[in-house]
Amino acid sequence: MMFTLEWFNEILWIDSMPRHKIFVTGDSGQLGSQIMASLQGYQLISASSHDFDLANLRALSEKLDSIRPDIVVNCAAYTAVDQAEQEPERAHAVNADGVGVLAQWCAHNECYLAHISTDYVFSGSKPLFECYSEGDATKPQTVYGKSKLQGETNIASVEGLNYCILRTAWLYSASGENFLNKIRNLAESDPSRELKIVHDQYGSPTPVRALARQIQVAVDEKLHGLYHASAGGYCSWFDFASAAMQQFGIECNLKPCSSEEYPTLAQRPKNSILCNRRLADNKLDTFLNWQDELAAFSNA
Numbered sequence: 001m002m003f004t005l006e007w008f009n010e011i012l013w014i015d016s017m018p019r020h021k022i023f024v025t026g027d028s029g030q031l032g033s034q035i036m037a038s039l040q041g042y043q044l045i046s047a048s049s050h051d052f053d054l055a056n057l058r059a060l061s062e063k064l065d066s067i068r069p070d071i072v073v074n075c076a077a078y079t080a081v082d083q084a085e086q087e088p089e090r091a092h093a094v095n096a097d098g099v100g101v102l103a104q105w106c107a108h109n110e111c112y113l114a115h116i117s118t119d120y121v122f123s124g125s126k127p128l129f130e131c132y133s134e135g136d137a138t139k140p141q142t143v144y145g146k147s148k149l150q151g152e153t154n155i156a157s158v159e160g161l162n163y164c165i166l167r168t169a170w171l172y173s174a175s176g177e178n179f180l181n182k183i184r185n186l187a188e189s190d191p192s193r194e195l196k197i198v199h200d201q202y203g204s205p206t207p208v209r210a211l212a213r214q215i216q217v218a219v220d221e222k223l224h225g226l227y228h229a230s231a232g233g234y235c236s237w238f239d240f241a242s243a244a245m246q247q248f249g250i251e252c253n254l255k256p257c258s259s260e261e262y263p264t265l266a267q268r269p270k271n272s273i274l275c276n277r278r279l280a281d282n283k284l285d286t287f288l289n290w291q292d293e294l295a296a297f298s299n300a
């Protein structure tokens with residue numbers, strides 16, 4: 001092969017082409033920090049919630065005007081599911097109103113929006129172990145779920161917006177506040193202590209690393225519309241905790257219990273199993289089964 005001057009100049013030109021600018025929100029969170037670490041091929045800009053507040057609608061537009069992104073990956077959200085029951089206005093301001101303004105700005109500025117939503121938009125009353133796909137009727141039972149669903153609606157109703165919404169579930173990561181880290185810390189601090197874990201709620205545990213991989217595909221391909229995006233298969237919280245502690249080699253004393261034995265302010269869906277039908281139809285589903293994702297997470 002001949003390496004001509006033209007060939008060399010072309011490579012230099014490609015390398016110096018302006019890369020699309022992505023604004024990643026929620027960079028201190030589980031998913032946002034993973035996206036900042038792993039998204040490839042773009043210029044990444046993020047802002048912490050201190051200088052970017054989704055609930056401050058005017059400041060939000062000003063921030064976007066100052067960054068002028070080509071793409072927004074919105075990982076920011078009000079995620080305190082129980083607390084939301086006591087401050088619904090705040091949850092709606094962030095997850096619904098703020099997201100609506102974000103969507104409007106993106107539409108007016110030809111900016112692609114990748115937004116993350118949740119399995120909690122469903123009631124959870126579907127018979128076990130049928131999974132929820134994108135066409136299933138939503139009926140959130142919690143303030144958090146309602147605010148996230150309104151956020152989805154606010155996005156989908158903006159004319160001319162190029163967007164995707166990825167509904168995911170049961171996120172976990174090595175750092176951050178999540179179920180897995182809580183169980184791990186408790187088990188490590190006292191292996192003999194009995195830990196009761198709910199065994200009648202089913203879902204699809206999904207490591208943020210796997211979701212970030214799927215978001216990369218969504219952004220590269222500019223997927224349009226609503227997609228479910230969780231690891232394959234399903235288990236209960238008890239199954240998940242048992243498999244994870246075994247995988248990590250942590251001795252512990254886990255006991256299954258019912259949701260009634262572990263009451264929470266917000267009632268969790270019994271069935272929040274998602275199936276990634278649209279991703280699979282497009283041959284773009286990058287998730288493994290939840291056990292394989294857990295093994296990959298543990299070995300990373």
Ligand SMILES: NC(=O)c1ccc[n+]([C@@H]2O[C@H](COP(=O)([O-])OP(=O)(O)OC[C@H]3O[C@@H](n4cnc5c(N)ncnc54)[C@H](OP(=O)(O)O)[C@@H]3O)[C@@H](O)[C@H]2O)c1
Pocket residue numbers: 025026027028029030031032048049050052053054055074075076077078079094116117118119148168169170171172176177
């Ligand atoms: N965690 C799950 O199991 C789960 C399941 C399904 C769907 N999801 C969705 O997945 C996405 C990512 O969740 P995650 O687990 O990464 O959440 P997370 O760890 O709780 O992080 C949320 C991020 O949003 C930021 N934030 C909160 N309020 C904000 C506001 N008013 N303005 C700007 N930023 C704000 C937080 O900043 P501060 O840290 O400074 O507050 C943090 O960076 C969310 O859309 C969530 O609804 C999560």
